[in-house]
């Protein structure tokens with residue numbers, strides 16, 4: 195199977211603006227931001243969609259949310275507010291088959307989402 199764009203970023207084969215990295219995940223700036231702050235928190239383990247999660251992934255998913263929380267504070271959107279989103283498959287708008295958590299903020303979000 196071909197590597198996803200995120201696997202290539204994790205493997206440092208293509209560049210990205212890295213906001214945070216440790217042994218199990220990486221956080222980068224989205225290349226096509228939909229808000230003044232738009233980060234992606236990506237586990238280094240390739241899990242294609244949320245449907246493919248198993249109980250052993252509980253820790254990494256929890257950590258992704260904590261990293262999003264920490265980045266929101268660092269990027270100074272924690273008080274104004276932000277949104278975190280996992281898209282899943284076609285109707286969910288997922289375009290990269292490697293789970294990732296979007297962190298978006300810096301403007302007022304609409305609800306319901308488009």
Ligand code: AMP
Nearest residue numbers: 199210223224225226281287288289290
């Ligand atoms: P999704 O549609 O939920 O799968 O989100 C994929 C996201 O990855 C989109 O917001 C894209 O803008 C973003 N993206 C695609 N390629 C890159 C890249 N090379 N660097 C950073 N973000 C990217």
